[in-house]
Amino acid sequence: MGKVAVGLAVGVAVAACAVATVVVGRRIRSRRKWRRVVGVLKELEQSCETTVGRLRQVVDAMAVEMHAGLASDGGSKLKMLLTFVDKLPNGSEKGTYYALDLGGTNFRVLRVKLEGTRSSTLEHDVYRQPIPQDLMTGSSEDLFDFIASSLKEFVEREGDISELSLDRRRELGFTFSFPVKQMSVSSGTLLKWTKGFSIEDMVGREIAGCLEKAMTRKGLNMRVAALVNDSVGSLALGHYHDTDTVAAVIIGTGTNACYLERTDAIIKSQGLLTTSGGMVVNMEWGNFWSSHLPRTVYDIELDADSPNPNDQGFEKLISGMYLGDVVRRVIVRMSQESDIFDPISSKLSMPFILRTPLIAAMHEDDSPDLEEVRRILRDNLEIPDVPLKVRKLIVKVCDVVTRRAARLAAAGIVGILKKIGRDGSGGIAGGRSRSDQKMRRTVVAMEGGLYTGYTMFRDYLHEALTEILGEDIAQHVIIKVTEDGSAMGAALLAASHSSYPVDSVQLL
DSSP: OHHHHHHHHHHHHHHHHHHHHHHHHHHHHHHHHHHHHHHHHHHHHHHTOOOHHHHHHHHHHHHHHHHHHHHSTTSSSSOOEEOOOOOOOOSOOEEEEEEEEESSSEEEEEEEEEESSOOSSOEEEEEEEEOOGGGGSSOHHHHHHHHHHHHHHHHHTOSOOTTSOTTSOEEEEEEEOSOEEEEETTEEEEOOOOTTOOOGGGTTSBHHHHHHHHHHHTTOOEEEEEEEOHHHHHHHHHHHHOTTEEEEEEESSSEEEEEEEEGGGOGGGTTEEOSSSEEEEEOOGGGOOOTTSOOOHHHHHHHHHSSSTTSOHHHHHHSHHHHHHHHHHHHHHHHHHSSTTOSOOGGGGSTTOSOHHHHHHHHTOOSTTOHHHHHHHHHHHOOOOOOHHHHHHHHHHHHHHHHHHHHHHHHHHHHHHHHTTOSSOTTOOTTOOGGGSOOOOEEEEEEOHHHHHOHHHHHHHHHHHHHHHOHHHHTTEEEEEOSSHHHHHHHHHHHHHTTOSSOSOEEO
16 A cells, blocks of 8 residues: 555655646747747837937938938939928918818818907807819819808808908918929929818919919909918917917827028029018928938838828828837737737728827826726727736837837927027037027927827927937927917918019019
Protein backbone atom coordinates (compact mmCIF):
# COMPACT_ATOMS: atom_id res chain seq x y z
CA MET A 1 0.00 0.00 0.00
CA GLY A 2 2.87 2.35 0.74
CA LYS A 3 4.29 1.81 -2.72
CA VAL A 4 0.92 2.52 -4.27
CA ALA A 5 0.56 5.72 -2.27
CA VAL A 6 4.01 6.81 -3.23
CA GLY A 7 3.33 6.07 -6.88
CA LEU A 8 0.08 7.97 -6.70
CA ALA A 9 1.80 10.93 -5.11
CA VAL A 10 4.48 10.88 -7.75
CA GLY A 11 1.84 10.78 -10.48
CA VAL A 12 -0.02 13.70 -8.98
CA ALA A 13 3.23 15.63 -8.69
CA VAL A 14 4.12 14.89 -12.29
CA ALA A 15 0.66 15.98 -13.43
CA ALA A 16 0.91 19.12 -11.34
CA CYS A 17 4.28 19.88 -12.85
CA ALA A 18 2.85 19.35 -16.31
CA VAL A 19 -0.06 21.69 -15.60
CA ALA A 20 2.32 24.23 -14.11
CA THR A 21 4.54 23.94 -17.16
CA VAL A 22 1.55 24.59 -19.44
CA VAL A 23 0.42 27.56 -17.35
CA VAL A 24 3.92 29.01 -17.21
CA GLY A 25 4.29 28.45 -20.96
CA ARG A 26 1.05 30.28 -21.62
CA ARG A 27 2.13 33.16 -19.42
CA ILE A 28 5.47 33.37 -21.19
CA ARG A 29 3.77 33.35 -24.59
CA SER A 30 1.24 35.92 -23.39
CA ARG A 31 4.03 38.15 -22.12
CA ARG A 32 5.88 37.81 -25.41
CA LYS A 33 2.74 38.79 -27.31
CA TRP A 34 2.16 41.72 -24.97
CA ARG A 35 5.76 42.85 -25.45
CA ARG A 36 5.18 42.79 -29.21
CA VAL A 37 2.06 44.93 -28.80
CA VAL A 38 3.93 47.37 -26.57
CA GLY A 39 6.69 47.33 -29.19
CA VAL A 40 4.17 48.54 -31.78
CA LEU A 41 3.36 51.49 -29.52
CA LYS A 42 7.02 52.32 -28.93
CA GLU A 43 7.71 52.18 -32.66
CA LEU A 44 4.76 54.52 -33.24
CA GLU A 45 6.05 56.96 -30.62
CA GLN A 46 9.47 57.06 -32.24
CA SER A 47 8.04 57.55 -35.75
CA CYS A 48 5.73 60.36 -34.57
CA GLU A 49 8.38 62.18 -32.57
CA THR A 50 8.06 65.96 -32.77
CA THR A 51 10.95 67.45 -30.87
CA VAL A 52 11.25 71.23 -30.80
CA GLY A 53 14.23 70.94 -33.12
CA ARG A 54 12.20 69.01 -35.67
CA LEU A 55 9.28 71.41 -35.38
CA ARG A 56 11.58 74.34 -36.10
CA GLN A 57 12.78 72.52 -39.20
CA VAL A 58 9.13 72.25 -40.29
CA VAL A 59 8.71 75.98 -39.58
CA ASP A 60 11.67 76.82 -41.81
CA ALA A 61 10.46 74.47 -44.53
CA MET A 62 6.99 76.06 -44.48
CA ALA A 63 8.46 79.56 -44.83
CA VAL A 64 10.74 78.44 -47.68
CA GLU A 65 7.85 76.81 -49.54
CA MET A 66 5.76 79.95 -49.10
CA HIS A 67 8.52 82.03 -50.69
CA ALA A 68 8.78 79.55 -53.57
CA GLY A 69 5.02 79.50 -54.14
CA LEU A 70 4.93 83.31 -54.27
CA ALA A 71 7.83 83.36 -56.72
CA SER A 72 6.23 81.20 -59.42
CA ASP A 73 3.21 79.01 -60.09
CA GLY A 74 4.24 75.40 -59.65
CA GLY A 75 7.39 76.41 -57.77
CA SER A 76 6.12 74.88 -54.56
CA LYS A 77 3.74 72.28 -53.20
CA LEU A 78 1.95 75.28 -51.71
CA LYS A 79 -0.24 76.85 -54.39
CA MET A 80 -0.16 80.33 -52.74
CA LEU A 81 -3.25 81.44 -54.66
CA LEU A 82 -4.00 85.13 -55.11
CA THR A 83 -7.44 86.02 -53.77
CA PHE A 84 -7.46 89.69 -54.88
CA VAL A 85 -8.89 90.50 -51.46
CA ASP A 86 -6.92 93.63 -50.66
CA LYS A 87 -9.19 95.23 -48.10
CA LEU A 88 -10.31 93.41 -44.95
CA PRO A 89 -13.34 94.57 -42.94
CA ASN A 90 -12.46 96.67 -39.89
CA GLY A 91 -15.79 97.56 -38.30
CA SER A 92 -16.52 100.75 -40.22
CA GLU A 93 -18.76 98.96 -42.74
CA LYS A 94 -22.39 99.98 -42.82
CA GLY A 95 -25.45 98.61 -44.54
CA THR A 96 -27.10 95.28 -45.27
CA TYR A 97 -25.12 92.62 -47.11
CA TYR A 98 -25.63 89.03 -48.12
CA ALA A 99 -23.64 85.81 -48.24
CA LEU A 100 -24.09 82.58 -50.13
CA ASP A 101 -22.13 79.62 -48.75
CA LEU A 102 -21.89 76.68 -51.15
CA GLY A 103 -19.51 73.93 -50.14
CA GLY A 104 -21.39 70.66 -49.90
CA THR A 105 -24.78 69.03 -50.24
CA ASN A 106 -26.42 72.07 -48.60
CA PHE A 107 -26.06 75.77 -49.14
CA ARG A 108 -26.81 78.69 -46.85
CA VAL A 109 -27.98 82.21 -47.48
CA LEU A 110 -27.19 84.85 -44.88
CA ARG A 111 -28.05 88.50 -44.40
CA VAL A 112 -25.97 90.74 -42.13
CA LYS A 113 -26.85 94.24 -41.00
CA LEU A 114 -23.84 96.43 -40.18
CA GLU A 115 -24.09 99.66 -38.22
CA GLY A 116 -20.70 101.22 -39.02
CA THR A 117 -19.17 100.37 -35.64
CA ARG A 118 -17.53 97.12 -34.60
CA SER A 119 -19.86 94.80 -32.71
CA SER A 120 -19.07 91.60 -30.84
CA THR A 121 -22.31 90.13 -32.18
CA LEU A 122 -23.50 90.65 -35.72
CA GLU A 123 -27.22 90.83 -36.39
CA HIS A 124 -27.99 88.31 -39.10
CA ASP A 125 -30.56 85.94 -40.56
CA VAL A 126 -29.78 82.53 -42.02
CA TYR A 127 -31.61 80.31 -44.49
CA ARG A 128 -30.47 76.73 -45.19
CA GLN A 129 -31.43 74.70 -48.22
CA PRO A 130 -30.47 71.14 -49.26
CA ILE A 131 -29.45 70.66 -52.87
CA PRO A 132 -31.39 67.93 -54.70
CA GLN A 133 -29.11 65.09 -55.75
CA ASP A 134 -29.95 65.42 -59.43
CA LEU A 135 -28.80 69.07 -59.46
CA MET A 136 -25.32 68.03 -58.23
CA THR A 137 -24.75 66.13 -61.47
CA GLY A 138 -27.01 68.01 -63.88
CA SER A 139 -26.35 71.30 -65.65
CA SER A 140 -24.84 74.52 -64.32
CA GLU A 141 -27.92 76.47 -65.36
CA ASP A 142 -30.24 74.19 -63.36
CA LEU A 143 -28.04 74.40 -60.26
CA PHE A 144 -27.66 78.18 -60.27
CA ASP A 145 -31.33 78.76 -61.18
CA PHE A 146 -32.25 76.73 -58.09
CA ILE A 147 -29.86 78.76 -55.91
CA ALA A 148 -31.02 82.07 -57.40
CA SER A 149 -34.67 81.16 -56.74
CA SER A 150 -33.86 80.44 -53.10
CA LEU A 151 -31.95 83.71 -52.85
CA LYS A 152 -34.89 85.62 -54.24
CA GLU A 153 -37.30 83.98 -51.80
CA PHE A 154 -34.98 84.92 -48.94
CA VAL A 155 -34.75 88.55 -50.07
CA GLU A 156 -38.52 88.83 -50.55
CA ARG A 157 -39.12 87.69 -46.97
CA GLU A 158 -37.26 90.74 -45.58
CA GLY A 159 -39.28 92.59 -43.00
CA ASP A 160 -37.71 96.05 -43.25
CA ILE A 161 -36.24 96.94 -46.63
CA SER A 162 -36.41 100.71 -46.26
CA GLU A 163 -32.68 101.14 -46.76
CA LEU A 164 -32.62 98.62 -49.58
CA SER A 165 -35.24 99.61 -52.14
CA LEU A 166 -36.09 97.08 -54.79
CA ASP A 167 -34.22 99.28 -57.29
CA ARG A 168 -30.94 99.18 -55.41
CA ARG A 169 -28.50 96.48 -56.34
CA ARG A 170 -27.72 94.26 -53.40
CA GLU A 171 -24.17 93.09 -52.62
CA LEU A 172 -23.33 89.41 -52.13
CA GLY A 173 -20.29 87.59 -50.78
CA PHE A 174 -20.07 84.12 -52.37
CA THR A 175 -18.20 81.41 -50.47
CA PHE A 176 -17.46 78.73 -53.04
CA SER A 177 -15.47 75.93 -51.38
CA PHE A 178 -14.21 74.19 -54.50
CA PRO A 179 -10.87 74.57 -56.34
CA VAL A 180 -10.96 77.93 -58.13
CA LYS A 181 -8.58 79.97 -60.25
CA GLN A 182 -9.25 83.46 -58.94
CA MET A 183 -9.13 86.28 -61.49
CA SER A 184 -10.34 89.18 -59.37
CA VAL A 185 -11.91 89.72 -55.98
CA SER A 186 -15.30 88.87 -57.46
CA SER A 187 -14.51 86.35 -60.18
CA GLY A 188 -12.83 83.02 -60.72
CA THR A 189 -13.06 79.88 -62.85
CA LEU A 190 -13.85 76.42 -61.53
CA LEU A 191 -10.87 74.05 -61.79
CA LYS A 192 -12.68 70.88 -60.71
CA TRP A 193 -15.61 69.67 -58.65
CA THR A 194 -15.31 67.78 -55.35
CA LYS A 195 -17.69 66.64 -52.57
CA GLY A 196 -20.05 64.71 -54.82
CA PHE A 197 -20.62 67.41 -57.46
CA SER A 198 -20.00 66.54 -61.10
CA ILE A 199 -21.43 69.20 -63.43
CA GLU A 200 -19.27 68.91 -66.51
CA ASP A 201 -20.38 72.07 -68.32
CA MET A 202 -19.28 74.19 -65.34
CA VAL A 203 -15.58 73.26 -65.26
CA GLY A 204 -13.47 76.10 -66.67
CA ARG A 205 -16.32 78.60 -66.51
CA GLU A 206 -16.48 81.81 -64.48
CA ILE A 207 -18.45 81.09 -61.32
CA ALA A 208 -19.79 84.46 -60.22
CA GLY A 209 -20.96 85.23 -63.77
CA CYS A 210 -23.02 82.03 -63.85
CA LEU A 211 -24.69 82.96 -60.58
CA GLU A 212 -25.34 86.57 -61.66
CA LYS A 213 -26.95 85.43 -64.92
CA ALA A 214 -29.22 83.11 -62.95
CA MET A 215 -30.16 85.94 -60.57
CA THR A 216 -30.99 88.13 -63.57
CA ARG A 217 -33.17 85.38 -65.03
CA LYS A 218 -35.04 85.22 -61.71
CA GLY A 219 -35.47 88.98 -61.52
CA LEU A 220 -33.11 89.45 -58.57
CA ASN A 221 -31.00 92.61 -58.64
CA MET A 222 -27.86 91.38 -56.86
CA ARG A 223 -24.10 91.53 -57.58
CA VAL A 224 -21.32 89.21 -56.42
CA ALA A 225 -18.96 91.64 -54.70
CA ALA A 226 -16.56 88.98 -53.39
CA LEU A 227 -15.86 85.36 -54.36
CA VAL A 228 -13.91 83.62 -51.58
CA ASN A 229 -13.10 80.30 -49.97
CA ASP A 230 -13.86 79.46 -46.35
CA SER A 231 -10.41 80.27 -44.92
CA VAL A 232 -10.53 83.78 -46.43
CA GLY A 233 -13.98 84.23 -44.88
CA SER A 234 -12.56 83.27 -41.48
CA LEU A 235 -9.76 85.83 -41.87
CA ALA A 236 -12.30 88.52 -42.79
CA LEU A 237 -14.45 87.81 -39.75
CA GLY A 238 -11.39 87.64 -37.49
CA HIS A 239 -10.11 90.98 -38.83
CA TYR A 240 -13.52 92.58 -38.37
CA HIS A 241 -13.44 91.73 -34.66
CA ASP A 242 -9.71 92.39 -34.19
CA THR A 243 -7.59 94.33 -36.70
CA ASP A 244 -4.41 92.62 -35.45
CA THR A 245 -5.61 89.45 -37.21
CA VAL A 246 -3.14 88.61 -39.97
CA ALA A 247 -3.86 84.94 -40.74
CA ALA A 248 -6.61 82.34 -40.55
CA VAL A 249 -6.37 78.59 -40.14
CA ILE A 250 -9.10 75.98 -40.52
CA ILE A 251 -8.50 72.62 -38.86
CA GLY A 252 -11.56 70.43 -39.12
CA THR A 253 -12.35 67.55 -41.45
CA GLY A 254 -9.87 69.19 -43.82
CA THR A 255 -7.40 72.00 -43.28
CA ASN A 256 -6.25 75.19 -44.96
CA ALA A 257 -4.71 78.55 -44.14
CA CYS A 258 -4.53 82.04 -45.59
CA TYR A 259 -2.78 85.21 -44.51
CA LEU A 260 -2.24 88.85 -45.41
CA GLU A 261 0.85 89.35 -47.61
CA ARG A 262 2.56 92.47 -48.99
CA THR A 263 1.86 92.75 -52.70
CA ASP A 264 5.53 93.49 -53.43
CA ALA A 265 6.38 90.05 -52.01
CA ILE A 266 4.20 88.30 -54.60
CA ILE A 267 6.95 87.94 -57.20
CA LYS A 268 4.91 85.82 -59.62
CA SER A 269 2.56 88.76 -60.22
CA GLN A 270 4.87 91.71 -60.67
CA GLY A 271 2.96 94.88 -61.46
CA LEU A 272 0.13 93.94 -59.12
CA LEU A 273 -1.41 97.07 -57.65
CA THR A 274 -3.74 97.31 -54.67
CA THR A 275 -5.02 100.31 -52.80
CA SER A 276 -3.85 98.84 -49.48
CA GLY A 277 -0.46 97.47 -50.55
CA GLY A 278 -1.45 94.03 -49.33
CA MET A 279 -3.42 90.99 -50.43
CA VAL A 280 -4.80 87.86 -48.81
CA VAL A 281 -3.06 84.74 -50.11
CA ASN A 282 -4.81 81.37 -49.97
CA MET A 283 -2.01 78.93 -49.20
CA GLU A 284 -3.85 75.63 -49.76
CA TRP A 285 -1.46 74.37 -47.08
CA GLY A 286 -2.96 70.89 -46.94
CA ASN A 287 -0.60 70.03 -49.79
CA PHE A 288 2.53 71.17 -47.94
CA TRP A 289 5.26 68.57 -47.68
CA SER A 290 8.76 68.35 -46.23
CA SER A 291 11.18 65.56 -45.44
CA HIS A 292 11.14 66.86 -41.86
CA LEU A 293 7.51 65.81 -41.36
CA PRO A 294 7.38 62.64 -39.22
CA ARG A 295 5.65 59.96 -41.28
CA THR A 296 4.84 56.40 -40.20
CA VAL A 297 4.12 53.19 -42.09
CA TYR A 298 0.45 53.77 -41.26
CA ASP A 299 0.50 57.17 -42.97
CA ILE A 300 2.16 55.66 -46.03
CA GLU A 301 -0.48 52.92 -46.23
CA LEU A 302 -3.33 55.41 -45.71
CA ASP A 303 -1.97 57.65 -48.46
CA ALA A 304 -1.61 54.72 -50.89
CA ASP A 305 -5.21 53.65 -50.19
CA SER A 306 -6.63 57.16 -50.56
CA PRO A 307 -8.31 58.55 -53.71
CA ASN A 308 -5.47 61.13 -53.98
CA PRO A 309 -2.14 59.39 -53.27
CA ASN A 310 0.94 61.64 -53.02
CA ASP A 311 -1.34 64.64 -52.53
CA GLN A 312 -2.50 66.64 -49.49
CA GLY A 313 0.35 65.22 -47.41
CA PHE A 314 0.13 67.80 -44.61
CA GLU A 315 -3.65 67.47 -44.40
CA LYS A 316 -3.35 63.70 -43.97
CA LEU A 317 -1.12 64.24 -40.94
CA ILE A 318 -3.13 66.92 -39.13
CA SER A 319 -6.81 67.00 -40.14
CA GLY A 320 -9.84 65.30 -38.66
CA MET A 321 -10.58 63.31 -41.79
CA TYR A 322 -7.57 61.07 -41.22
CA LEU A 323 -6.53 60.90 -37.53
CA GLY A 324 -9.11 58.27 -36.61
CA ASP A 325 -8.07 56.01 -39.43
CA VAL A 326 -4.40 56.23 -38.47
CA VAL A 327 -5.40 55.05 -34.98
CA ARG A 328 -7.47 52.23 -36.51
CA ARG A 329 -4.52 51.06 -38.58
CA VAL A 330 -2.32 50.94 -35.49
CA ILE A 331 -4.95 48.86 -33.66
CA VAL A 332 -5.06 46.48 -36.63
CA ARG A 333 -1.29 46.05 -36.43
CA MET A 334 -1.53 45.33 -32.70
CA SER A 335 -4.22 42.71 -33.32
CA GLN A 336 -1.92 41.02 -35.83
CA GLU A 337 0.87 40.84 -33.26
CA SER A 338 -1.24 39.15 -30.56
CA ASP A 339 -4.68 37.88 -29.64
CA ILE A 340 -5.61 40.87 -27.47
CA PHE A 341 -8.70 41.48 -29.62
CA ASP A 342 -9.52 37.82 -30.18
CA PRO A 343 -11.73 37.21 -32.05
CA ILE A 344 -10.80 39.99 -34.49
CA SER A 345 -13.81 42.08 -35.52
CA SER A 346 -14.49 42.54 -39.23
CA LYS A 347 -15.34 46.17 -38.44
CA LEU A 348 -11.69 46.79 -37.62
CA SER A 349 -10.75 46.29 -41.27
CA MET A 350 -13.20 48.95 -42.50
CA PRO A 351 -11.44 52.22 -43.47
CA PHE A 352 -12.65 55.31 -41.60
CA ILE A 353 -14.97 53.31 -39.33
CA LEU A 354 -13.16 54.94 -36.40
CA ARG A 355 -13.92 58.62 -36.86
CA THR A 356 -11.86 61.32 -35.18
CA PRO A 357 -14.66 62.39 -32.77
CA LEU A 358 -14.51 58.84 -31.42
CA ILE A 359 -10.77 58.95 -30.80
CA ALA A 360 -11.27 62.32 -29.09
CA ALA A 361 -13.87 60.73 -26.81
CA MET A 362 -11.52 57.83 -25.97
CA HIS A 363 -8.54 60.13 -25.52
CA GLU A 364 -10.42 62.36 -23.10
CA ASP A 365 -12.08 59.55 -21.14
CA ASP A 366 -11.21 60.31 -17.50
CA SER A 367 -13.24 57.54 -15.87
CA PRO A 368 -11.21 55.15 -13.66
CA ASP A 369 -12.06 52.09 -15.78
CA LEU A 370 -12.12 53.90 -19.14
CA GLU A 371 -15.77 53.02 -19.66
CA GLU A 372 -16.12 55.30 -22.69
CA VAL A 373 -13.24 53.50 -24.38
CA ARG A 374 -14.94 50.17 -23.62
CA ARG A 375 -18.23 51.42 -25.06
CA ILE A 376 -16.72 52.75 -28.29
CA LEU A 377 -14.73 49.57 -28.88
CA ARG A 378 -17.86 47.49 -28.26
CA ASP A 379 -20.44 49.59 -30.11
CA ASN A 380 -18.39 50.96 -32.99
CA LEU A 381 -15.75 48.29 -33.61
CA GLU A 382 -17.62 45.28 -32.19
CA ILE A 383 -14.68 44.43 -29.92
CA PRO A 384 -16.10 43.22 -26.55
CA ASP A 385 -14.42 42.52 -23.23
CA VAL A 386 -11.20 44.45 -23.76
CA PRO A 387 -8.99 44.36 -20.62
CA LEU A 388 -8.21 47.65 -18.89
CA LYS A 389 -4.51 47.50 -19.78
CA VAL A 390 -5.44 47.23 -23.47
CA ARG A 391 -7.87 50.14 -23.17
CA LYS A 392 -5.06 52.20 -21.65
CA LEU A 393 -2.84 51.23 -24.57
CA ILE A 394 -5.45 52.44 -27.07
CA VAL A 395 -5.76 55.77 -25.25
CA LYS A 396 -2.00 56.12 -25.57
CA VAL A 397 -2.20 55.50 -29.32
CA CYS A 398 -4.85 58.25 -29.60
CA ASP A 399 -2.55 60.53 -27.63
CA VAL A 400 0.50 59.92 -29.82
CA VAL A 401 -1.39 60.49 -33.11
CA THR A 402 -3.24 63.58 -31.84
CA ARG A 403 -0.16 65.14 -30.25
CA ARG A 404 1.80 64.82 -33.50
CA ALA A 405 -1.05 66.42 -35.48
CA ALA A 406 -1.46 69.36 -33.11
CA ARG A 407 2.26 70.07 -32.86
CA LEU A 408 2.68 69.98 -36.65
CA ALA A 409 -0.27 72.36 -37.03
CA ALA A 410 1.46 74.70 -34.57
CA ALA A 411 4.67 74.51 -36.62
CA GLY A 412 2.67 75.43 -39.73
CA ILE A 413 1.25 78.49 -37.98
CA VAL A 414 4.71 79.61 -36.86
CA GLY A 415 5.89 79.08 -40.45
CA ILE A 416 3.37 81.70 -41.58
CA LEU A 417 4.46 84.07 -38.81
CA LYS A 418 8.11 83.59 -39.77
CA LYS A 419 7.33 84.42 -43.40
CA ILE A 420 5.71 87.74 -42.48
CA GLY A 421 8.18 88.61 -39.71
CA ARG A 422 5.81 88.00 -36.80
CA ASP A 423 7.73 85.19 -35.07
CA GLY A 424 10.11 87.48 -33.20
CA SER A 425 13.16 86.63 -35.30
CA GLY A 426 12.82 89.09 -38.18
CA GLY A 427 15.04 92.14 -38.51
CA ILE A 428 17.24 91.41 -35.54
CA ALA A 429 20.93 92.17 -35.95
CA GLY A 430 23.55 89.69 -34.80
CA GLY A 431 24.25 89.83 -31.12
CA ARG A 432 20.82 91.15 -30.12
CA SER A 433 18.54 88.85 -28.26
CA ARG A 434 14.99 88.23 -29.36
CA SER A 435 13.68 89.93 -26.24
CA ASP A 436 15.27 93.20 -27.42
CA GLN A 437 12.85 93.27 -30.34
CA LYS A 438 9.45 94.74 -29.52
CA MET A 439 6.91 92.17 -30.64
CA ARG A 440 3.70 93.27 -32.28
CA ARG A 441 0.47 91.73 -31.11
CA THR A 442 -0.43 89.05 -33.65
CA VAL A 443 -3.81 87.32 -33.92
CA VAL A 444 -4.54 84.15 -35.87
CA ALA A 445 -8.21 83.40 -36.54
CA MET A 446 -8.99 79.73 -35.98
CA GLU A 447 -11.96 77.71 -37.13
CA GLY A 448 -12.77 74.01 -37.35
CA GLY A 449 -14.11 71.29 -35.09
CA LEU A 450 -10.77 69.60 -34.49
CA TYR A 451 -9.51 72.71 -32.69
CA THR A 452 -12.76 73.89 -31.10
CA GLY A 453 -14.12 70.49 -30.06
CA TYR A 454 -11.04 68.46 -29.12
CA THR A 455 -9.52 69.84 -25.92
CA MET A 456 -6.34 67.75 -25.98
CA PHE A 457 -5.61 68.75 -29.57
CA ARG A 458 -6.04 72.41 -28.69
CA ASP A 459 -3.84 72.10 -25.58
CA TYR A 460 -1.05 70.35 -27.50
CA LEU A 461 -1.16 73.02 -30.23
CA HIS A 462 -0.79 75.85 -27.72
CA GLU A 463 1.96 74.00 -25.89
CA ALA A 464 3.92 73.58 -29.11
CA LEU A 465 3.49 77.25 -30.06
CA THR A 466 5.09 78.24 -26.77
CA GLU A 467 7.92 75.71 -27.17
CA ILE A 468 8.76 76.85 -30.70
CA LEU A 469 8.47 80.59 -30.14
CA GLY A 470 9.59 80.78 -26.53
CA GLU A 471 7.41 82.22 -23.79
CA ASP A 472 8.46 85.84 -24.37
CA ILE A 473 7.35 85.75 -28.00
CA ALA A 474 4.40 83.36 -27.64
CA GLN A 475 2.58 85.70 -25.26
CA HIS A 476 2.14 88.14 -28.16
CA VAL A 477 0.57 85.51 -30.45
CA ILE A 478 -3.15 84.99 -29.84
CA ILE A 479 -5.30 82.25 -31.34
CA LYS A 480 -8.90 83.45 -31.60
CA VAL A 481 -11.78 81.20 -32.55
CA THR A 482 -14.09 82.52 -35.26
CA GLU A 483 -17.52 80.99 -35.66
CA ASP A 484 -19.06 80.60 -39.10
CA GLY A 485 -16.45 82.69 -40.87
CA SER A 486 -17.20 80.97 -44.16
CA ALA A 487 -20.57 82.76 -44.39
CA MET A 488 -20.26 85.75 -42.07
CA GLY A 489 -16.85 86.61 -43.47
CA ALA A 490 -18.14 86.50 -47.04
CA ALA A 491 -20.87 89.03 -46.19
CA LEU A 492 -18.29 91.27 -44.52
CA LEU A 493 -16.05 91.07 -47.59
CA ALA A 494 -19.00 92.07 -49.75
CA ALA A 495 -19.30 95.10 -47.48
CA SER A 496 -15.61 96.00 -47.54
CA HIS A 497 -15.49 95.79 -51.35
CA SER A 498 -18.92 97.17 -52.20
CA SER A 499 -17.79 100.81 -52.38
CA TYR A 500 -15.64 100.03 -55.47
CA PRO A 501 -17.52 100.21 -58.78
CA VAL A 502 -14.83 97.94 -60.19
CA ASP A 503 -12.28 95.72 -58.51
CA SER A 504 -9.58 97.69 -56.77
CA VAL A 505 -6.94 95.20 -57.91
CA GLN A 506 -5.54 95.41 -61.40
CA LEU A 507 -2.65 94.02 -63.34
CA LEU A 508 -0.53 96.44 -65.33
